[in-house]
Amino acid sequence: MPRIAITVDGIHYEEDVEPRLLLVHLLRERLGRTGTPVGCDTSNCGACTVMLDGKSVKSCSVLAVQADGCDVVTIQGLGANGAMHPMQRAFHEEHALQCGFCTPGMVMAAIDLLRDDPDPSEETIRQGLEGNLCRCTGYCNIVRAVRRGAQEMGQAVRTP
Amino acid sequence: MTELDPGLLGEQIAESGQLSEPDGGHEIGRARRRKEDQRLLTGHTRWTDNLQQPGMLYVMFMRSPMAHARITRVDVSGARDLPGVVAAFSGRDFAEEQGSLPCAWPVSEDIVIPDHPPMAVSEVRYVGEAVACVIATDRYRAADALEAIEVDYEPLPAVMDMREALTPGSPKVHEAGNKAFSVKITSGDVEAALRDAPVLIDRTYVQQRLIPSAMEPRAVLASTDGDTFTLWSSTQIPHVLRVMLAVTTGIPEHRLRVIAPDVGGGFGSKLQVTAEEVLCLLLTRRLGVPVKWTESRSEGNLTVHHGRDQIQHLTLAAEADGRIRGLRVELLADMGAYLMLVTPGVPMLGASMFNGIYKMEAYEFGCTGVFTTKMPTDAYRGAGRPEATFAIERIIDELAAELGMDPIEVRRRNWIRHDEFPYTTVSGLTYDSGDYEAATERALALFGYDKLRAEQADRRDRGDPVQLGIGVSTYTEMCGLAPSRMLGMANYGAGGWEHGSVRMLPTGKVEVITGTSPHGQGHVTAWSQIVADSLGVPFDDVTVLHGDTAIAHKGMDTYGSRSLVVGGMAVLQACEKVKVKARKLAAHLLECSPDDLEFDGGAFKVRGTGAAKTIQELAFAAFTAHDLPEGVEARLDSDATYDPDNYSFPHGTHLCAMEVDTETGQVRIRSYVAVDDVGKVINPLIVRGQVHGGIAQGIAQALFEEAVHDADGNLLTTTMADYLLPSAADLPDFTTDRTETPSTGNPLGVKGVGEAGTIASTPAVVNAVVDALRPYGIHDVRMPCTPERIWRALEGARS
Ligand code: FES
Ligand code: FES
Numbered sequence: 001m002p003r004i005a006i007t008v009d010g011i012h013y014e015e016d017v018e019p020r021l022l023l024v025h026l027l028r029e030r031l032g033r034t035g036t037p038v039g040c041d042t043s044n045c046g047a048c049t050v051m052l053d054g055k056s057v058k059s060c061s062v063l064a065v066q067a068d069g070c071d072v073v074t075i076q077g078l079g080a081n082g083a084m085h086p087m088q089r090a091f092h093e094e095h096a097l098q099c100g101f102c103t104p105g106m107v108m109a110a111i112d113l114l115r116d117d118p119d120p121s122e123e124t125i126r127q128g129l130e131g132n133l134c135r136c137t138g139y140c141n142i143v144r145a146v147r148r149g150a151q152e153m154g155q156a157v158r159t160p
Numbered sequence: 161m162t163e164l165d166p167g168l169l170g171e172q173i174a175e176s177g178q179l180s181e182p183d184g185g186h187e188i189g190r191a192r193r194r195k196e197d198q199r200l201l202t203g204h205t206r207w208t209d210n211l212q213q214p215g216m217l218y219v220m221f222m223r224s225p226m227a228h229a230r231i232t233r234v235d236v237s238g239a240r241d242l243p244g245v246v247a248a249f250s251g252r253d254f255a256e257e258q259g260s261l262p263c264a265w266p267v268s269e270d271i272v273i274p275d276h277p278p279m280a281v282s283e284v285r286y287v288g289e290a291v292a293c294v295i296a297t298d299r300y301r302a303a304d305a306l307e308a309i310e311v312d313y314e315p316l317p318a319v320m321d322m323r324e325a326l327t328p329g330s331p332k333v334h335e336a337g338n339k340a341f342s343v344k345i346t347s348g349d350v351e352a353a354l355r356d357a358p359v360l361i362d363r364t365y366v367q368q369r370l371i372p373s374a375m376e377p378r379a380v381l382a383s384t385d386g387d388t389f390t391l392w393s394s395t396q397i398p399h400v401l402r403v404m405l406a407v408t409t410g411i412p413e414h415r416l417r418v419i420a421p422d423v424g425g426g427f428g429s430k431l432q433v434t435a436e437e438v439l440c441l442l443l444t445r446r447l448g449v450p451v452k453w454t455e456s457r458s459e460g461n462l463t464v465h466h467g468r469d470q471i472q473h474l475t476l477a478a479e480a481d482g483r484i485r486g487l488r489v490e491l492l493a494d495m496g497a498y499l500m501l502v503t504p505g506v507p508m509l510g511a512s513m514f515n516g517i518y519k520m521e522a523y524e525f526g527c528t529g530v531f532t533t534k535m536p537t538d539a540y541r542g543a544g545r546p547e548a549t550f551a552i553e554r555i556i557d558e559l560a561a562e563l564g565m566d567p568i569e570v571r572r573r574n575w576i577r578h579d580e581f582p583y584t585t586v587s588g589l590t591y592d593s594g595d596y597e598a599a600t601e602r603a604l605a606l607f608g609y610d611k612l613r614a615e616q617a618d619r620r621d622r623g624d625p626v627q628l629g630i631g632v633s634t635y636t637e638m639c640g641l642a643p644s645r646m647l648g649m650a651n652y653g654a655g656g657w658e659h660g661s662v663r664m665l666p667t668g669k670v671e672v673i674t675g676t677s678p679h680g681q682g683h684v685t686a687w688s689q690i691v692a693d694s695l696g697v698p699f700d701d702v703t704v705l706h707g708d709t710a711i712a713h714k715g716m717d718t719y720g721s722r723s724l725v726v727g728g729m730a731v732l733q734a735c736e737k738v739k740v741k742a743r744k745l746a747a748h749l750l751e752c753s754p755d756d757l758e759f760d761g762g763a764f765k766v767r768g769t770g771a772a773k774t775i776q777e778l779a780f781a782a783f784t785a786h787d788l789p790e791g792v793e794a795r796l797d798s799d800a801t802y803d804p805d806n807y808s809f810p811h812g813t814h815l816c817a818m819e820v821d822t823e824t825g826q827v828r829i830r831s832y833v834a835v836d837d838v839g840k841v842i843n844p845l846i847v848r849g850q851v852h853g854g855i856a857q858g859i860a861q862a863l864f865e866e867a868v869h870d871a872d873g874n875l876l877t878t879t880m881a882d883y884l885l886p887s888a889a890d891l892p893d894f895t896t897d898r899t900e901t902p903s904t905g906n907p908l909g910v911k912g913v914g915e916a917g918t919i920a921s922t923p924a925v926v927n928a929v930v931d932a933l934r935p936y937g938i939h940d941v942r943m944p945c946t947p948e949r950i951w952r953a954l955e956g957a958r959s
Contacts, residue, residue, distance in 0.1 A: 019646045020300065029298075034210035035203015037424070040373050040457035044880035047375060050802040069555040076203040084201060095845045098853060099680030101375040101424030102201030106202070119663040133880065135425050135851060136680050136858030138917075 009077025046132030056112035075104035090149035098136035171490020227873020238308035244301030264653035265505035314487030340529035353486025357477030376424020383534030423679035428539035467540025486522030496536035509544030553923035629932025639912035641720030660730030661799030668776025675715020696762025721912030737798030812836035818928035825951030839911035
């Protein structure tokens with residue numbers, strides 16, 4: 001079995017993995033990072049989205065061996081010092097979650113979307129979140145939350 | 161007219177963003193951010209699939225690839241020999257103990273309820289039915305082992321079409337035939353109403369089959385210590401499930417605990433007693449170790465019960481001035497292969513709702529439930545009421561078109577006026593309260609109705625390839641599924657009360673226990689608001705426990721927009737009982753008569769003096785029990801069950817402006833306005849969220865979603881790539897507002913909001929599509945109204 005080295009939410013792991021093991025199953029079943037859920041088996045729903053070396057990926061479509069040497073951030077590693085990330089706070093403020101199952105992936109995808117456009121329009125947000133499905137919210141409040149999160153993150157950047 | 165306070169309600173308009181919070185310290189009516197969020201946002205979740213138990217094994221099911229076949233051989237020995245495999249079983253291995261999955265709603269005398277084994281033994285009747293299972297040390301090994309199971313089938317003819325299924329020569333799904341039941345309800349003289357009617361409209365609508373698609377796939381974890389059993393399940397109904405599992409498996413109810421941990425959406429699809437729940441319990445009983453099963457999405461698309469699937473034939477008779485004389489409804493409802501928990505009840509929930517908000521003299525409802533070789537149908541958001549609402553709102557638009565009248569005007573001529581409530585409808589329900597005029601006026605104003613009509617006329621005149629359609633939907637729904645007496649009359653197998661209890665902790669904090677089982681609706685927040693107001697305690701001092709039969713020991717769970725109307729009320733009544741006890745104790749401690757006390761701001765105060773005891777002080781005094789009066793026990797804790805006398809009837813007006821490209825069939829929702837009246841509101845933020853999500857699901861039925869089978873009974877839409885759930889890019893922003901007509905059926909004045917959006921939006925959207933296409937002589941497009949269907953309709957009309 002191949003051995004991989006991987007950092008998840010700041011913790012370094014060395015794990016022997018079957019070549020076919022999916023990253024999301026490594027996270028959930030071996031490393032206890034159950035904050036990242038699985039919603040489908042065809043890479044359509046986006047619930048499993050995490051950051052892999054700073055870019056969002058659907059962790060159900062990445063093999064654990066492909067993440068060898070990588071730095072993974074899940075929803076559980078997003079906040080700092082017990083405080084939520086501005087995007088998490090914005091989701092709370094705007095009531096952008098109901099059951100919360102899509103939320104970890106949605107928050108990750110939203111943060112990733114801001115790398116390309118730190119001040120996205122409604123249209124950009126809607127297109128940018130196309131790969132993340134939510135069955136509860138109808139997306140209106142998610143769009144609002146991403147706008148708000150973007151503003152707060154922008155402010156955080158401007159005020160050193 | 162309802163008092164419309166634009167200052168308070170106006171802020172609800174979606175575009176304006178922020179919701180203001182009324183001052184005065186009252187929690188009810190405040191846009192409180194949810195207590196649930198922090199945990200969900202930081203990944204501290206308890207989805208069933210997250211849970212592990214020492215020694216836990218993984219279950220996977222082998223599923224039938226045939227829609228209808230006799231099972232001639234199942235050989236699991238190849239699987240048993242593989243590494244990591246602990247056991248493998250066929251249906252025959254459980255034939256003696258697995259029982260039959262329950263149907264709790266025998267709607268008629270003539271109903272046929274076929275035996276429904278959790279794992280098929282001799283015959284399969286839909287693609288996806290479980291025929292064997294493997295139990296292994298991890299899910300990858302279990303998946304390998306499935307490959308090694310051999311099953312031989314002798315094909316039988318699939319039965320896919322309801323009309324054909326009812327013809328005499330049709331192959332049979334079950335020995336007893338393909339008719340599950342038939343029901344007829346008549347009120348007034350329908351024959352007379354239809355005879356010589358100046359306007360007679362005859363239409364057939366198809367409610368396509370839908371896949372509910374909660375984002376969390378189902379999962380079950382079962383364990384036993386040899387004596388008692390615990391089942392964790394992604395369910396909406398832990399309490400109902402416990403009773404049903406006890407009856408089905410023979411495990412005594414008092415030795416079975418059911419827990420619904422975090423549940424990622426349900427929409428009715430988790431209102432079920434499933435084969436996998438029964439089988440996981442039986443497997444843990446047989447193997448003595450914990451077992452977990454988690455479905456894959458494609459497995460779920462096959463085996464989570466489906467929704468809708470009706471053929472609706474309506475005949476509407478009206479006077480020349482648009483007043484409705486009477487309505488006849490003939491339904492065919494696809495049950496699928498078996499009757500599950502409330503399968504036959506779903507069309508019956510619509511039986512009294514086809515008349516909608518309209519007055520008429522005569523009404524007839526007939527329904528035949530039909531067996532086919534497909535996954536059973538059952539409750540899906542709205543359950544029966546969206547189907548009914550769609551049909552009446554579509555045909556009212558047809559009436560308007562026939563008369564050349566504005567669709568709003570036709571509705572005005574027929575709807576129940578605000579001063580006519582309470583109103584007993586032709587189908588025998590008594591609507592508690594409502595103000596259709598107010599909601600409609602508000603919606604028209606927000607929508608800019610006249611301006612859009614003018615633009616529509618202009619585009620028509622110009623022959624613009626992009627036409628504009630305006631869709632109207634003025635709905636009501638029957639909510640707060642409760643009155644036990646009425647459910648009894650409908651032959652439903654359970655009551656509809658709800659339970660709530662309040663524990664006053666020694667430190668003055670409050671633990672609330674509810675029998676409702678939230679899965680995204682925000683009960684923890686909303687119930688905290690109710691309790692904070694009733695007991696005068698801080699919102700943050702209240703916690704709400706739910707979803708575990710060992711903690712929330714009584715309950716009827718969450719479905720049918722019932723939680724607030726019934727469960728919220730039970731919690732409120734439990735609070736009232738706490739205060740009755742507290743008053744006695746306060747009077748004793750303050751040495752006065754209970755009548756001299758007034759309860760205000762969380763304290764009992766002696767009128768005219770400064771003396772007072774807070775509820776927290778009284779909770780501590782009860783806990784120490786050092787000085788209790790005669791007849792007062794050492795706790796203020798109280799509980800209550802609540803069972804209202806009637807349903808509640810939210811209503812509203814939804815308007816959709818749709819651009820239809822007549823060259824490509826492409827549609828684009830230009831604007832969508834919803835004004836809902838759900839009675840009093842506990843938390844406007846949560847209400848708005850529920851409305852948004854509901855509208856999205858209703859639009860999804862109108863434009864995107866359909867479970868498609870081939871002629872052999874294979875489901876073609878097994879993945880999220882084939883079954884098109886709308887993404888953010890597919891939907892517009894919604895403008896929402898409210899009017900507020902309190903329910904007269906409960907002291908909170910609440911009506912329920914979980915299903916409203918879904919019920920209202922489907923007809924609004926389809927009416928808009930059809931409205932755009934009317935100049936081409938098109939008066940219907942089948943759902944989902946895809947660009948291809950629209951294009952074909954236009955091609956057909958042009959040639
Ligand atoms: S679980 Fe990864 S995209 Fe659905
Ligand atoms: S909040 Fe439930 S799926 Fe998005």
